[in-house]
Amino acid sequence: MGNKVLMKGNEALAEAAIRAGCRHFFGYPITPQTEVSAYMAKKMPKIGGTFLQAESEVSAINMVYGAGGAGVRVMTSSSSPGISLKQEGISYIAGADVPCVIVNIVRGGPGLGGIQPAQSDYFQATKGGGHGDYHLVVLAPSSIQEMVDLTADAFDIGDKYRCPVMIMGDGMLGQMMEPVEFKDTDVSDLPEKEWATSGTGMKRKKNIINSLFIEASELEDLVLERQQRYDEIIKNEVRYEAIDTEGADIILVAYGTTARIAKTAMAKAKELGYKVGIIRPITLWPFPFEAFEKALSSGTKKTFLSVEMSMGQMVEDVRLAVNGRADVEFFGRTGGIVPTPKEILAKIVEIGGAK
Amino acid sequence: MTHETIFAGFGGQGILFAGKVIAYAGMLEGKNVSHLPSYGPEMRGGTANCSVIVSDEDVASPIITEPANLVVMNGPSLDKFENAVIPGGKIFIDSALINRKCERDDADVFEIPATQMANDMGLPKLANMIMVGKLIKETQMFTWEQLKGAVTKLVPAAKAAMLDSNIKALEAGYNY
Known part of the structure; x- marks a missing residue:
């Protein structure tokens, strides 16, 4: 049976993120994904990581923006109404080319809706959600093993293309238990993020993370450059x-x-x-x-x-x-x-x- | 071979744990398994249920709409799931808590006064394990040794004192 363990989807996802090198998690509880936060709250202090329950989803996503800008692997998770609250931050993160992982364990909507499983956030996830010319890479696992595997991939894809990545599950996937195996991945030697605002050490020019560009031609150039990365994603990352x-x-x-x-x-x-x-x-x-x-x-x-x-x-x-x-x-x-x-x-x- | 079982009762009876024991035993035997709980406001003092699949094949849908096995530990659960069981299926009833008879004559019905038995044994929280014991005996999903092995691994070291009681309860159901 290998090294399989029986785990709830939400907890397996959180463990997979930690194993992928995520040491910063900012969230706010909401059914049916609260176990992600709960798992992070238990684990992060023991491994020198940061778990912070923000005062709202809006705060949490902006903390993700900050941590991601500093170059660390960072994640937030929520469910549908909470993801709606995060949209402004997601657009800013996309506009500032900051990698991060956002988890949406979807529940019925619109509005506060219900707490049972749904897939009615497809438009929001794939067609924008926030404003502006941007995309999220959206990964949709159908088993807990696949959710674990895709969580590791999500961090890699985000770092490679400098973009936010969403893992979209539903309440069923979050709540059910299945056997999973965690593959050993070495994250001790990740490529350095030369763009990150991690301190100059007085050795280089300062980096700036920003999504405000008043000059139209400058903004267009940036959007076009980002589009080239999206084209690369389309070429390299399609999975089915x-x-x-x-x-x-x-x-x-x-x-x-x-x-x-x-x-x-x-x-x-x-x-x-x-x-x-x-x-x-x-x-x-x-x-x-x-x-x-x-x-x-x-x-x-x-x-x-x-x-x-x-x-x-x-x-x-x-x-x-x-x-x-x-x-x-x-x-x-x-x-x-x-x-x-x-x-x-x-x-x-x-x-x-x-x- | 695929075993589809629904466990149902009210919150606090250990319904989800009973399902977890089966899923865990299946995993240890190298089977594909899924454990899907009901979740939501109905769990707090209301009804709780979980769907457990143990299969040699990949588990496609984790939802069970027509179970081969039904384990019920309160009246509302029997009302809710009785008619979903496939013809020839097995229905396990905690007859200490469910006053009425099962109305299916095309299924094998097993009445076990599990809650009473558990109280008599001084293990009032372990009626769920008595039901699991009987389920395994009648379905032959696992051998006794496999079941015992799974529970031994599942009970955390910090609660080792609970292990003997769990096994006693399983045994009582298995031999009922």
């Missing part, structure tokens, strides 16, 4: 899982825990004789357009069925990817209701016709 898409008549598109439920429905549909495949985006931004190109290149007529815990948000990216070359359908539950395999199967049967 595709199963049986080539011979399929119906291709499910689902991410996170919904993808697992869709896989159960897929297995049942196959037993009934339907040809079903699945595309599971792991990066929600950058969206895995190439998975759709590959699926469409087989030439047979296909229908894509986007399954989400929302009223239909990712389905818009599915339509962009398909670009009129196939039918796109949607099935979703919302408000904290999790779709069942049976419901998804019924939709597959509706699309595929009775057998």
